[in-house]
Amino acid sequence: MTAPAEVATVSRERADLDLLLLIRHFELALLDLFARGELNGTTHTCLGQEYVPVALTPLLVAEDHVFSNHRGHGHYLARFRDPEGLLAEIMGREGAVCSGVGGSQHILRDRYLSTGVQGESLPVAAGAALHLRGSGALACVYIGDGTWGEGSVYEALNLASLWNLPLLVVVENNGIAQSTPIARQLAGTIRDRAHAFAIRHHEITSTHIPDIRAQIGPLIESVRTDSRPLVLEFATHRLGPHSKGDDTRPASLVRGLPDWYRDLSGADGFTEADRAARELVAGIVREVAARPLSRWSACA
Amino acid sequence: MRVAENLNSALHELLARDPKAYLLGEDVLDPYGGAFKITRGLSTRFPDRVLATPISESGITGLAAGLALCGDTAVVEIMFGDFAALAFDQITNFAAKSVTMYGARVPMRLIVRCPTGGGRGYGPTHSQSLQKHFIGVPGLAVYEMSALHDNHTVLAAMVESAQPCVFFEDKVLYTRQMRLSDDLFVSDMVGDVARVYVDEPERADCVIIAPGGVADRALVAMRRLFLERELACCLLVPSRLYPFDVEPLLPTLRGARGVVVAEESTAGGTWGAEVAHQIHHHLWSGLRRPVALAHSADSVIPTAAHLERRVLLQESTIHASVLKVLDDR
Numbered sequence: 001m002t003a004p005a006e007v008a009t010v011s012r013e014r015a016d017l018d019l020l021l022l023i024r025h026f027e028l029a030l031l032d033l034f035a036r037g038e039l040n041g042t043t044h045t046c047l048g049q050e051y052v053p054v055a056l057t058p059l060l061v062a063e064d065h066v067f068s069n070h071r072g073h074g075h076y077l078a079r080f081r082d083p084e085g086l087l088a089e090i091m092g093r094e095g096a097v098c099s100g101v102g103g104s105q106h107i108l109r110d111r112y113l114s115t116g117v118q119g120e121s122l123p124v125a126a127g128a129a130l131h132l133r134g135s136g137a138l139a140c141v142y143i144g145d146g147t148w149g150e151g152s153v154y155e156a157l158n159l160a161s162l163w164n165l166p167l168l169v170v171v172e173n174n175g176i177a178q179s180t181p182i183a184r185q186l187a188g189t190i191r192d193r194a195h196a197f198a199i200r201h202h203e204i205t206s207t208h209i210p211d212i213r214a215q216i217g218p219l220i221e222s223v224r225t226d227s228r229p230l231v232l233e234f235a236t237h238r239l240g241p242h243s244k245g246d247d248t249r250p251a252s253l254v255r256g257l258p259d260w261y262r263d264l265s266g267a268d269g270f271t272e273a274d275r276a277a278r279e280l281v282a283g284i285v286r287e288v289a290a291r292p293l294s295r296w297s298a299c300a
Numbered sequence: 301m302r303v304a305e306n307l308n309s310a311l312h313e314l315l316a317r318d319p320k321a322y323l324l325g326e327d328v329l330d331p332y333g334g335a336f337k338i339t340r341g342l343s344t345r346f347p348d349r350v351l352a353t354p355i356s357e358s359g360i361t362g363l364a365a366g367l368a369l370c371g372d373t374a375v376v377e378i379m380f381g382d383f384a385a386l387a388f389d390q391i392t393n394f395a396a397k398s399v400t401m402y403g404a405r406v407p408m409r410l411i412v413r414c415p416t417g418g419g420r421g422y423g424p425t426h427s428q429s430l431q432k433h434f435i436g437v438p439g440l441a442v443y444e445m446s447a448l449h450d451n452h453t454v455l456a457a458m459v460e461s462a463q464p465c466v467f468f469e470d471k472v473l474y475t476r477q478m479r480l481s482d483d484l485f486v487s488d489m490v491g492d493v494a495r496v497y498v499d500e501p502e503r504a505d506c507v508i509i510a511p512g513g514v515a516d517r518a519l520v521a522m523r524r525l526f527l528e529r530e531l532a533c534c535l536l537v538p539s540r541l542y543p544f545d546v547e548p549l550l551p552t553l554r555g556a557r558g559v560v561v562a563e564e565s566t567a568g569g570t571w572g573a574e575v576a577h578q579i580h581h582h583l584w585s586g587l588r589r590p591v592a593l594a595h596s597a598d599s600v601i602p603t604a605a606h607l608e609r610r611v612l613l614q615e616s617t618i619h620a621s622v623l624k625v626l627d628d629r
Contacts, residue, residue: 065370096403097403098401098402098403098404099403099404100403101400101401101402101403102401102402102403106397106401106402107402108398108402108403108406113369113402115393115394115397115398117389117393117394120362120389120390120393120394121394122362123358123359123360123361123362123363123365123366123390124362124363124365124366124369124390124394125366126359126362126363126366127362127363127364127365127366127367127368127369127370127374128366128367128369128370129366130363130366130367131366131367131370131371131372132370139366151358152358152359152362152389152390155354155356155358155359155360155362156359156362156363158354158356158359159353159354159356159359159360159363162354163351296403298400
């Protein structure tokens with residue numbers, strides 16, 4: 001007989017896997033749609049980084065504000081599991097989360113917001129954290145390693161530390177800012193920069209989700225209870241291009257990067273889950289692409 | 301009552317009426333009360349909601365936008381309006397965009413206060429009138445303080461609009477009284493536009509449109525034109541500069557032989573050009589000549605008083621513009 005705790009663990013792991021695969025196949029489908037000329041504009045996929053928002057999902061609650069960035073599909077899907085609404089937004093079809101106005105990188109839904117200018121969201125997240133201070137909720141903001149070139153980051157960190165704001169800064173350090181490797185754009189370390197503002201910093205190198213949660217769960221809890229900012233730096237890897245087809249790295253180098261998908265591919269049930277996610281996304285692509293164009297009252 | 305006291309009282313009322321209203325800025329706490337003393341008494345009365353910040357215009361404007369996003373009301377004091385350039389991204393790319401870019405209207409109660417303008421010898425980076433840089437941004441309104449508009453009403457209108465507003469406050473007005481400065485004239489209101497005239501505003505020789513900071517200079521020019529040349533001018537002082545609604549003013553404009561738009565901005569891409577375009581669009585066939593623009597020179601604003609005077613719009617600039625626009629030769 002299986003103990004209830006083990007059942008819960010197994011179903012959590014399965015839910016994590018399904019979510020990881022949903023994001024992976026969603027992003028692959030977008031690149032495919034672009035290649036076929038069926039998407040307008042551009043998009044930034046999070047291939048390789050899917051596990052970051054998946055790991056955070058059960059550690060965040062509905063009362064928390066989440067601020068995402070240009071590379072935000074995984075953040076959105078992890079929070080809402082709404083591939084139809086997101087794809088409709090990206091494709092400008094009926095049922096779009098923001099009527100097709102915002103597109104890939106400008107989404108607002110409940111307490112989730114993404115916007116496309118580097119560093120801009122950190123002071124805004126600090127404002128949300130001030131609003132939430134004392135309530136037990138927090139403001140979580142995703143940024144990349146490249147974002148640390150923006151002055152707004154430091155203005156916000158200073159304010160967050162001075163004012164004891166419950167601000168959780170999640171850094172997805174994938175080592176490359178568009179085409180610029182980190183060694184060419186960031187002096188010193190993110191850790192030292194956080195410490196300069198007396199802000200706690202924790203680096204995560206693991207891609208194993210239960211291990212990540214065990215590390216960061218208590219730290220995130222203390223953001224809520226002690227009302228103190230925290231920087232979580234994930235050492236992660238971008239397996240896809242910055243936007244579409246603009247990767248200047250050699251393919252062999254990219255192929256050699258760590259990938260949770262490869263690591264988990266031998267696990268029990270992976271093949272079936274992978275096939276199910278691929279088919280789910282393919283069905284959503286067909287269904288959403290067939291919808292009428294989105295309508296926006298301002299352009300009625 | 302002085303304009304500074306009126307504005308201070310309006311901020312007291314805003315914070316007292318709205319328990320979710322915040323005021324943020326550099327050096328705004330008592331006993332200092334802000335570089336121009338506009339926030340005096342606020343931090344003593346509302347210590348949890350009046351917050352002194354580091355010197356971080358972008359950060360505090362973004363933080364205020366975050367409060368607004370959460371449903372609060374946020375007022376930011378930019379110590380000198382020139383420094384609003386440091387907050388330009390947060391104002392135009394975040395706060396203003398957020399009102400509409402997410403498909404459905406998002407209320408954003410955010411007021412960015414900008415002490416503005418020259419005439420005090422503060423030099424090129426502390427004397428500018430940056431209104432023109434905030435004109436034509438979707439989702440963003442631009443207001444200017446005036447001695448003819450009660451700031452209680454103006455602040456309430458900005459909050460009511462539920463969109464980000466940049467409020468330009470000409471520094472020379474702070475110490476001036478809250479009323480019409482010249483008994484030669486009377487005034488009334490056309491919507492939120494104050495109208496100042498001798499008599500018969502719809503039969504003036506010339507209509508001058510000028511925001512609050514320039515109104516007194518226009519009045520000095522109007523007095524001279526009336527007493528020395530028997531030319532009657534009607535002055536229109538809008539509270540909201542953008543979006544600017546010219547239609548309620550058409551009856552006043554239609555009867556005039558000339559129209560001048562006066563502002564302190566330096567030349568090029570001015571607010572006045574936008575207003576003139578609207579007037580041309582509505583009245584072109586009836587206008588005797590194009591709307592004239594009066595503004596400061598195309599120059600940085602010097603510190604030395606004699607040089608600063610040469611660059612900034614003076615009453616004589618307006619006086620000359622009116623004569624020129626009425627000159628039939």
